[in-house]
Amino acid sequence: MLLYLFPLLLTLSLIPFSLSQPPRALLIDCGATVASVIDNRQWVPDTAYISTGTSKHLTQTNLSHTLSTLRSFPLLDNNSRRRKFCYVVPVYRTAKYLVRTTYYYGGVNNQASPPVFDQIVDGTFWSVVNTTEDYANRSASYYEGVFRAGGKSMSLCLASNTYTESDPFISALEFVLLADSLYNSTDFGNFSLRLVARHSFGYNGPIIRYPDDQFDRYWEPYGENNPTSSRGENVSITGFWNLPPRKVFETQFTVGQPQPLELQWPLSPLQLSTYYIALYFADDTGTSRVFNITINGITYYSDLKVPQTGVALFANQWRLSGPTKIILTPAPGSTLAPLINGGEIFEVLRFGGRTQTRDVIGLKSLKDGFQNPPFDWNGDPCLPRENAWTGISCSNGSNVRVIGINLTSMNLSGSLSPNIVNLTALNDLWLGNNSLSGSIPDFSTLKMLKTIHLEDNHLNGPIPSSLENIDRLRELFLENNNFSGQVPRGLTTKPGLNFRFLPGNQLLVPPIA
Numbered sequence: 001m002l003l004y005l006f007p008l009l010l011t012l013s014l015i016p017f018s019l020s021q022p023p024r025a026l027l028i029d030c031g032a033t034v035a036s037v038i039d040n041r042q043w044v045p046d047t048a049y050i051s052t053g054t055s056k057h058l059t060q061t062n063l064s065h066t067l068s069t070l071r072s073f074p075l076l077d078n079n080s081r082r083r084k085f086c087y088v089v090p091v092y093r094t095a096k097y098l099v100r101t102t103y104y105y106g107g108v109n110n111q112a113s114p115p116v117f118d119q120i121v122d123g124t125f126w127s128v129v130n131t132t133e134d135y136a137n138r139s140a141s142y143y144e145g146v147f148r149a150g151g152k153s154m155s156l157c158l159a160s161n162t163y164t165e166s167d168p169f170i171s172a173l174e175f176v177l178l179a180d181s182l183y184n185s186t187d188f189g190n191f192s193l194r195l196v197a198r199h200s201f202g203y204n205g206p207i208i209r210y211p212d213d214q215f216d217r218y219w220e221p222y223g224e225n226n227p228t229s230s231r232g233e234n235v236s237i238t239g240f241w242n243l244p245p246r247k248v249f250e251t252q253f254t255v256g257q258p259q260p261l262e263l264q265w266p267l268s269p270l271q272l273s274t275y276y277i278a279l280y281f282a283d284d285t286g287t288s289r290v291f292n293i294t295i296n297g298i299t300y301y302s303d304l305k306v307p308q309t310g311v312a313l314f315a316n317q318w319r320l321s322g323p324t325k326i327i328l329t330p331a332p333g334s335t336l337a338p339l340i341n342g343g344e345i346f347e348v349l350r351f352g353g354r355t356q357t358r359d360v361i362g363l364k365s366l367k368d369g370f371q372n373p374p375f376d377w378n379g380d381p382c383l384p385r386e387n388a389w390t391g392i393s394c395s396n397g398s399n400v401r402v403i404g405i406n407l408t409s410m411n412l413s414g415s416l417s418p419n420i421v422n423l424t425a426l427n428d429l430w431l432g433n434n435s436l437s438g439s440i441p442d443f444s445t446l447k448m449l450k451t452i453h454l455e456d457n458h459l460n461g462p463i464p465s466s467l468e469n470i471d472r473l474r475e476l477f478l479e480n481n482n483f484s485g486q487v488p489r490g491l492t493t494k495p496g497l498n499f500r501f502l503p504g505n506q507l508l509v510p511p512i513a
């Protein structure tokens, strides 16, 4: 998709920005250090939403403001593993958001062509980011999708994949709250939408966007300039659930005579998948304009009489692959040619799932207790499965639980949050050979625990006798800490338990019974 480079419009100094309530539109200028106002809308620096990556500045002079800075992420971590890097932003729970990412490479990695990598929203793989062709054409690339907020925050992550050859990066990131009625025939609990194309037909001006479109959707030009006689004044936008901008109805794509009108739309061939299609029509010339619509020869709608107030035709789930040909055929007796004003097509993505909330809460608390948690502990802990957090293993199936934590030898300091009790599916907890201090919280609700490795840390306090009550426990390694007090007798005698507490603790060993 093509986005023209907008000239620099206006730059102002910092404007206070509150995190207390999620904004209706959050516009993030990635890599920027100060806020700016462009077209009367505020762009904020990204530092409040991400803690990894490096801010970079492109030296090219004629770039639009948001493209001139970017944030770049290391291709590989120190263990040569490919990790995700996540922005986390506040949102209204269950609300629908338009998410747009913008990329302009600008040679920042000193490679001839930009890196190709993945983008992820929460637990859902969104798309591959391949800006090669746009970059060769000296333009930026944008991607747009519609996603439902599952919780009070939403994450947008970038991740390397096997085809990634240099450091992933991002130039701009936008989250725009959508009105309830938009795209509401889609079940956003189970699906998301990935924009393929959105066009204003018979229009050849600059991209139509905010403020013409209150949600700042981008309507790209398609075809010759072909103004309608009414210029859209009498089109009833409120009647369109998707609230397209009035400006889309100022032009139309049509033919002179009542004859079939053919469009190759969208322009690029499609991969085999399911698509959401919305076509927009308005006509003020009477009712003699009647036509049928087919897509690749299949009837999409018959005998459409375009009303003056306009009409939108939706298809929720339409299978398509390869090139797409839309034909509008006038009905016999129709004295006027068919016309079309606008169109949107999205690929329907299956929702990738979410890690169970109590596990997410438990891990967040654990992270907050660590002074230097792994850099990739952001976004969904388990999903997509290829992009789980460092050291986290998860259950298969639809109810995704955290079953293992292994941060052995990660140079962690800090303490163990008592909220670890939320991780009730945990089988293995390995935090050995770090610098953790404080005491062991009550693990007795963690009934699934099989192995606990806390050896070689600076933990202190007593060894909780409640550990005796974890039936499945078969390894408990606590040596080389600062534990004190009595070793619970039940642990030394628990059948099948490999229990190590020496050397390195000041413990009173109970007499052998």
Ligand SMILES: *[C@@H]1O[C@H](CO)[C@@H](O)[C@H](O)[C@H]1NC(C)=O
Pocket (backbone or CB within 6 Å): 005, 060, 061, 062, 138
């Ligand atoms: C930006 O400037 C460079 C070098 O001056 C030029 O090659 C390029 O076409 C310009 N890009 C745009 C979008 O104007």
Ligand SMILES: *[C@@H]1O[C@H](CO)[C@@H](O)[C@H](O)[C@H]1NC(C)=O
Pocket (backbone or CB within 6 Å): 074, 076, 077, 078, 375
């Ligand atoms: C890799 O290790 C170096 C030095 O040990 C450290 O500065 C850097 O932050 C590490 N990078 C990642 C991605 O962890």
Ligand SMILES: *[C@@H]1O[C@H](CO)[C@@H](O)[C@H](O)[C@H]1NC(C)=O
Pocket (backbone or CB within 6 Å): 116, 130, 131, 132, 133, 163
């Ligand atoms: C990226 O896009 C270019 C140009 O369309 C294509 O040649 C290349 O194979 C793509 N790269 C990947 C990894 O898909």
Ligand SMILES: *[C@@H]1O[C@H](CO)[C@@H](O)[C@H](O)[C@H]1NC(C)=O
Pocket (backbone or CB within 6 Å): 001, 002, 133, 134, 137
């Ligand atoms: C890049 O430019 C070429 C030649 O002008 C054009 O055919 C192609 O469609 C452009 N690609 C994109 C993604 O705009």
Ligand SMILES: *[C@@H]1O[C@H](CO)[C@@H](O)[C@H](O)[C@H]1NC(C)=O
Pocket (backbone or CB within 6 Å): 180, 181, 182, 184, 185, 241
């Ligand atoms: C979508 O929104 C419109 C306008 O609010 C409403 O009339 C319609 O019933 C909604 N459809 C669904 C499936 O919720």
Ligand SMILES: *[C@@H]1O[C@H](CO)[C@@H](O)[C@H](O)[C@H]1NC(C)=O
Pocket (backbone or CB within 6 Å): 187, 188, 189, 190
């Ligand atoms: C997903 O679809 C199923 C079946 O239609 C429905 O029962 C369920 O509530 C949906 N999930 C969400 C989160 O809306």
Ligand SMILES: *[C@@H]1O[C@H](CO)[C@@H](O)[C@H](O)[C@H]1NC(C)=O
Pocket (backbone or CB within 6 Å): 229, 230, 233, 234, 284
């Ligand atoms: C718009 O509607 C008004 C009132 O119904 C009417 O007077 C006017 O002629 C219409 N304009 C067009 C261009 O149809």
Ligand SMILES: *[C@@H]1O[C@H](CO)[C@@H](O)[C@H](O)[C@H]1NC(C)=O
Pocket (backbone or CB within 6 Å): 292, 299, 302, 303, 329, 330, 331, 332
């Ligand atoms: C339009 O569709 C109707 C219903 O499918 C069909 O009867 C009619 O012949 C079609 N008209 C044209 C011109 O294809």
Ligand SMILES: *[C@@H]1O[C@H](CO)[C@@H](O)[C@H](O)[C@H]1NC(C)=O
Pocket (backbone or CB within 6 Å): 357, 358, 361, 418, 419, 421, 422
């Ligand atoms: C997480 O643990 C805390 C402390 O025990 C508890 O108050 C909270 O209800 C738990 N949350 C969930 C979602 O289970």
Ligand SMILES: *[C@@H]1O[C@H](CO)[C@@H](O)[C@H](O)[C@H]1NC(C)=O
Pocket (backbone or CB within 6 Å): 394, 395, 396, 403
């Ligand atoms: C989940 O499924 C994968 C692939 O089938 C398998 O390798 C892995 O062991 C399974 N994990 C669990 C916890 O069952």
Ligand SMILES: *[C@@H]1O[C@H](CO)[C@@H](O)[C@H](O)[C@H]1NC(C)=O
Pocket (backbone or CB within 6 Å): 406, 407, 408, 428, 430
């Ligand atoms: C945890 O990680 C350590 C070091 O990477 C490894 O030796 C150990 O086997 C892992 N434990 C589990 C349960 O996977």
Ligand SMILES: *[C@@H]1O[C@H](CO)[C@@H](O)[C@H](O)[C@H]1NC(C)=O
Pocket (backbone or CB within 6 Å): 371, 372, 411, 413
């Ligand atoms: C371990 O972390 C501390 C700070 O918490 C840091 O000073 C030290 O350099 C780190 N060691 C390694 C090997 O990364």
